[in-house]
Structures are given as structure tokens and as C-alpha cells.
Amino acid sequence: MKYLVFTPEMKLADVIHVNYKLLLILPRFGISLGFGDKTVRECCTEQGIRPDFFVMACHLYTFDDYIPAKDEIIREMVDDLIRYLKHSHSYYLENPVAAIREQFHQIALQSDPAHSKILHRFFEEYKNELINHFRYEEEVVFPYIRKVANREEADSYKIDMFEENHSNIEEKLNDLKNIVIKYLPEKTAGTERIRLLFDIFQLEEDVNRHTLIENRVLIPLVHKLEKGHGRKQNV
Amino acid sequence: MAGNKTYKIVLIESSPIIIQGIQELLRPHREFSFIAVVRKGKRYAETLRHLSPDLLLVNPQLLDSRQMQPTDPAEAPAVIALSYQYLHPEILQHYNTVIDINDDRETIVRKLQQALAIPQPAGETNESNELSVREKEILVSVAKGMINKEIAEQHHISVHTVITHRKNITRKTGIKSISGLTVFAILNNLIEMSEVE
Numbered sequence: 481m482k483y484l485v486f487t488p489e490m491k492l493a494d495v496i497h498v499n500y501k502l503l504l505i506l507p508r509f510g511i512s513l514g515f516g517d518k519t520v521r522e523c524c525t526e527q528g529i530r531p532d533f534f535v536m537a538c539h540l541y542t543f544d545d546y547i548p549a550k551d552e553i554i555r556e557m558v559d560d561l562i563r564y565l566k567h568s569h570s571y572y573l574e575n576p577v578a579a580i581r582e583q584f585h586q587i588a589l590q591s592d593p594a595h596s597k598i599l600h601r602f603f604e605e606y607k608n609e610l611i612n613h614f615r616y617e618e619e620v621v622f623p624y625i626r627k628v629a630n631r632e633e634a635d636s637y638k639i640d641m642f643e644e645n646h647s648n649i650e651e652k653l654n655d656l657k658n659i660v661i662k663y664l665p666e667k668t669a670g671t672e673r674i675r676l677l678f679d680i681f682q683l684e685e686d687v688n689r690h691t692l693i694e695n696r697v698l699i700p701l702v703h704k705l706e707k708g709h710g711r712k713q714n715v
Numbered sequence: 716m717a718g719n720k721t722y723k724i725v726l727i728e729s730s731p732i733i734i735q736g737i738q739e740l741l742r743p744h745r746e747f748s749f750i751a752v753v754r755k756g757k758r759y760a761e762t763l764r765h766l767s768p769d770l771l772l773v774n775p776q777l778l779d780s781r782q783m784q785p786t787d788p789a790e791a792p793a794v795i796a797l798s799y800q801y802l803h804p805e806i807l808q809h810y811n812t813v814i815d816i817n818d819d820r821e822t823i824v825r826k827l828q829q830a831l832a833i834p835q836p837a838g839e840t841n842e843s844n845e846l847s848v849r850e851k852e853i854l855v856s857v858a859k860g861m862i863n864k865e866i867a868e869q870h871h872i873s874v875h876t877v878i879t880h881r882k883n884i885t886r887k888t889g890i891k892s893i894s895g896l897t898v899f900a901i902l903n904n905l906i907e908m909s910e911v912e
Contacts (some may be wrong), residue, residue: 591902594901594907594908595901595902597908598897598898598901598902598908598911599898601894602894602895602897602898605894648892651891651892651895652892652894652895654889654891655889655890655891655892655894655895655898656895658888658889658890658895659890659895659898659899659902662888662889663888663898663899663902663903664902665902
């Protein structure tokens with residue numbers, strides 16, 4: 481299936497008008513607002529990223545059923561892809577997760593002290609799992625991918641070991657939603673709670689898209705590289 | 716959602732009266748489909764491997780219940796005993812629940828639904844989303860960090876039953892993770908903070 485909605489020749493401003501949620505990914509590509517009438521290609525070139533990868537990411541963030549074709553996912557994307565994923569990690573921790581943590585703690589403080597303590601603890605556990613997961617990707621998975629991409633000898637790690645890892649984190653975020661929606665006592669922080677929930681849902685959606693990029697670009701790409709590596713051929 | 720799924724049942728029973736009777740009784744309930752009848756307990760293991768049923772209806776006299784310990788509890792079917800006379804509690808602890816020969820259709824259906832953790836249509840049954848007393852007890856054990864086997868031993872029930880309770884708890888509360896369940900237990904004053912530290 482070919483999507484021609486976004487192209488490198490499109491004005492970046494028009495891309496944002498089609499899907500405003502793409503605003504969230506601009507900083508991960510190093511692009512700041514104020515780009516005037518520049519095209520996607522121009523903005524990407526300024527930042528030294530491949531326009532085809534940027535467009536692919538925009539499609540993945542916009543269409544649920546978009547799966548990039550195998551021949552569109554190429555070795556030359558590895559650096560951009562890893563840089564993008566790393567920037568996403570730090571974005572999550574520094575922005576939405578930090579903001580949700582702060583809001584959640586403020587709300588928890590309005591409960592009785594024992595309750596507030598367990599709520600704090602729950603969130604810290606979630607955050608630590610998230611940090612560990614990101615760290616694992618950055619310290620194990622990404623270096624491995626770089627090696628395979630550069631046709632260096634890689635250790636026995638294979639990308640298939642990577643795929644399982646997400647479920648706990650999604651589970652906890654979902655539990656967090658239900659705790660805030662259903663189980664914090666009535667009348668606790670009505671408005672703040674709604675704002676918090678919007679942020680949690682937003683984070684969840686964003687992380688799901690992040691996972692799509694991993695599942696539909698990163699993993700197929702590494703499979704391709706691993707195969708080529710095994711046969712000692714070019715991919 | 717619950718309307719579309721069919722639950723595969725394997726019946727382990729030798730009596731033609733019971734075999735035909737229970738299938739006849741459940742015929743109006745399309746969600747239950749009998750996919751096999753095993754007349755001899757010895758054939759039980761191989762049949763299961765091939766069929767992966769959701770539920771076993773078992774005459775305990777045909778089966779050595781020690782064989783029933785599943786390799787992977789998460790994948791294991793629910794197991795219900797068919798009882799025609801007194802059964803020793805030690806046997807029954809391997810089963811989620813018991814269908815008595817005198818149970819009527821409604822009771823049997825309810826027991827099947829509970830064992831399968833099928834969501835009940837709201838308002839139609841007495842069972843609300845409130846946790847039962849038993850479920851609260853199990854929840855407290857989970858919050859204390861006990862594993863299924865320890866919970867089973869403490870409450871004198873089978874691991875199967877613990878898993879069914881846990882599925883029901885998660886269905887009712889919308890909370891899956893152990894730390895989430897701990898939060899739930901504390902917010903609802905089922906347990907003290909000091910007990911989970």
C-alpha cells in the first residue's frame with residue numbers, strides 16, 4: 481500500500497495542518513518551529529536527516545495500518561532511526577513522564593498519607609521500568625544494530641530477543657489510568673485529574689506510535705541486516 | 716463481545732446418561748461447544764494436547780487428579796468436577812468448581828461462566844463488579860507479593876482456582892499489574908501499608 485499523503489516536497493507547515501500531533505515529533509528530529517514555507521526536504525537537509533525517513537515516521541504517526549514496504553526500509557536509515565529513537569526516549573522522560581509524575585504526586589498529596597505513599601511508589605516503579613527499558617535498548621540493542629549495519633562482528637544477540645519487552649510497561653500505564661479514573665476517592669482534584677488523564681492518554685498514544693516504529697521499521701530493518709550479515713553480502 | 720466467542724469444552728465422562736444429558740441441557744447455550752468426549756481418563760493427556768479446550772468437565776473418578784497439574788498455568792483450561800456423590804475435599808481442590816448432579820440449567824451455566832471468567836452482562840445477574848469476599852482475600856495475598864502456589868496453599872484451593880480468581884479480579888478492577896493491585900488494595904483499605912513494605 482502506497483501512501484502519498486506526505487512527500488518531501490510538501491511544505492512542513494502543511495504536514496502539521498494535516499496531523500497536528502506530528503508537532504510532538506519535530507523536536508526529536510531537531511526541527512524547531514518558525515520554519516516558514518520550507519519544504520520537508522529543506523528542513524530535513526538542514527538537520528542532516530533523510531527526508532524519506534522523516535516522511536515514513538510521519539506516516540506511521542498518522543495512519544494505523546501503514547506498513548512501510550521492505551524495499552523502502554534501507555540500511556542508510558540506521559543512524560537516523562537510532563538517533564530518533566534515542567531522542568524520543570529522552571523526550572518521554574524529560575517531558576510527559578516528568579509532567580505526569582508531578583501532577584500525579586500533587587494529586588496523591590491530597591489523599592491520606594498512607595495512600596499517597598503507595599501512589600508515589602507505584603509511579604516510581606513505572607518510571608524505573610521505563611528507564612530500564614530505554615537503557616536496555618540504548619546499551620544493548622542499538623549498539624548491536626550499529627555493529628550489524630557496519631558489518632562488524634556482532635555478539636550472539638539477535639533482534640528477535642528484543643521484541644517481547646514492552647508489555648509490562650503498557651500494563652502499568654493502563655493500571656495508572658484506571659487508578660486515576662476509578663479508584664482515587666471521589667472529589668479528589670477533579671480538574672487536575674482530568675488534565676492528568678489527558679496527558680496519560682497522550683503519552684500512551686505516543687508510546688504506541690514509538691512501538692510501531694520499532695516493530696515496523698527497526699525490526700524489519702535489522703532482520704534484513706542480520707540476513708545480509710550471515711551471508712556476508714551487501715544488503 | 717462475549718456473544719461471539721465460543722468456549723470449547725471437553726467432557727471426560729463414561730456414563731452415556733450424563734454425556735447426553737449435559738450436552739442436551741447446554742444445547743440452547745451456543746457459546747458452549749462440546750468438542751470432544753473422553754470416556755477413559757487415560758486418553759486425557761493426548762486429547763488435550765490436540766484440542767486446547769477452554770474448559771474441562773470431569774468425572775473425578777475417571778482421572779487421577781495428580782495428572783492434572785498443568786505445565787503452564789496461564790494456558791491451562793478451567794476444570795470443573797461433575798459430582799454424583801461425596802467427593803473428598805483433597806480431590807476437589809484440583810478443580811475450579813463442582814457441578815452437582817442436582818444442579819439446574821441456570822446454575823450450571825453460571826458455574827461454567829464463572830469458571831471461564833466470562834464477563835456477565837450488566838444488570839442481568841446478581842454478580843456486580845464488586846469483588847467477592849473470596850476475591851478480596853486473594854487480592855490481599857497478591858498484594859502481599861505471594862505467588863499463585865503460595866496463595867493456593869494458604870487458602871486450600873487449587874492453582875487453577877487462584878488463576879480464575881485473579882482473572883476475575885483483573886476483569887472487575889481493570890488492573891493487571893501486581894503493584895497496581897497493591898495500590899487498589901490499599902486505596903480500598905483491604906490491607907495496611909505496613910503489610911506491603
